[in-house]
Amino acid sequence: MAIATINPATGETLTTFEPLSEAALEERIARSAAAWAGYRLTTPEQRAGWLRAAADVLDGDLDRVGELMTLEMGKTLASAKAEAAKCAKALRYYAEHGPAMLRPQPADAGAVGAREAYVVHQPIGVILAVMPWNFPLWQAMRFAAPALMAGNVGLLKHASNVPQTALYLEEVFVRAGFPADVFQTLLIGSKEVERVLRDDRVAAATLTGSAPAGQSVASIAGDVLKPTVLELGGSDPFIVMPSAHLETAADVAVTSRCQNNGQSCISAKRFLVHADVAEEFTRIFAEKLAALTVGDPMAEDTQIGPLATEAGREDVERYVQDAVDKGATVVVGGQRPDGPGWYYPPTLVTGITPEMEMHTGEVFGPVAALYTVSGIDEAIEIANSHPYGLGANLWSEDEAERERFIRDVASGMAFVNGMVASFPELPFGGVKQSGYGRELTDVGMYEFMNAKTVWIGAPGSEQRAAHSAGSHAE
Secondary structure (H helix, E strand, O other): OOEEEEEOOOOEEEEEEOOOOHHHHHHHHHHHHHHHHHHOOOOHHHHHHHHHHHHHHHHHOHHHHHHHHHHHHOOOHHHHHHHHHHHHHHHHHHHHHHHHHOOOEEOOOHHHOOOEEEEEEEEOOEEEEEOOOOOOOHHHHHHHHHHHHHOOEEEEEOOOOOHHHHHHHHHHHHHOOOOOOOEEEOOOOHHHHHHHHHOOOEEEEEEEOOHHHHHHHHHHHHHOOOOEEEEOOOOEEEEEOOOOOHHHHHHHHHHHHHHHHHOOOOOEEEEEEEHHHHHHHHHHHHHHHHOOOEOOOOOOOOOEOOOOOHHHHHHHHHHHHHHHHOOOEEEEOOOOOOOOOOOOOOEEEEOOOOOOHHHHOOOOOOEEEEEEEOOHHHHHHHHHOOOEEOEEEEEOOOHHHHHHHHHHOOOOEEEEOOOOOOOOOOOEOOEEOOEEOOEOHHHHHHOOEEEEEEEEOOOHHHHHHHHHHOOOOO
């Protein structure tokens, strides 16, 4: 794929970029390694100050970067501005809480025969981030904010259809006053990822993307014994039980399924509705989907813009057609509109069965797959039948159903009576083919840090006695 800005609303190629040459890539890696040598010695308080400055830069650029993201991948302008504001919030979160996260964590010195014992988290070096296009600023920031707070440095290989947003992110950290080369954007193709990851100067990698991309990165990293964090998509279940408030649940269902034009890993995609309320919920859900405004993503009243790529729309159409061919019913939507751009309408499909590709795939567009279930047991069974396990939703006022859901649904995140979302204050990540590792909060920051044990003995005879006591265990 060419590195280019292509407007999804028109299909017009606006700007193209030449990928870095081999020599230029080598220079960028060398500069990154040199930057880390000094940056790792900065204090958490210094890093916090730079993060706050970066947040201020973003706040001042909301209109500019919002329009840029909308132009490159088609999200509505309102959602693009909200994404940039969320990035500023994350930067401030780590600026405020990061220094405390990095303080030494005391251990029980007496239990290990030491005068003093603690754990200190130290940065490990250059981290390669391979990021997707759907939240071009936020997904990169989920990595960048904690990594820079930790004292690591970053190399960003972004998706080839959002190059200007990728370059802007590097600009943010430069304008914020971070030391030179602490965060660099690499305009390279996917084939160059292996060369970067195998470089001895690169310590680890994080990837958000498809399962095949995750398998490739994990395989390479395993070969060279480097840690990785992988977020590989999801097909979140949205369970609606009889005690749910159907109007509220349907409102959230629409928002979750159609946010970012239906292109979100943590959006609800499979709606598992109890038979007692299935007819009513389906009616409400369908009416709300049909009422959404599809159009120019720059327009203030637009709620659904185009899909980001032409190939992406073709994938969505294939999923829907396959389901219809095998007996499913399209209640709302299901047909691409006439005219330019890669638009696809909000769509509701019922009668999903296991032989349909939609049952085990991830439909990356505003298409909801609705199942009717007999109870919480069947809902959990269907929820867990999918290879992904990122997030999950339950709508119920029944305490026993909530406990079953939290205990038994295989997911990295479980939300009850609310929409799955990412917050700096909570760990983010999945299980099964949704990947491994976590982003955000202190858990995400520690993924790329060395938890170093520090043991300080007492002087003289006390030290000899302590060593003697511990000499029989490794």
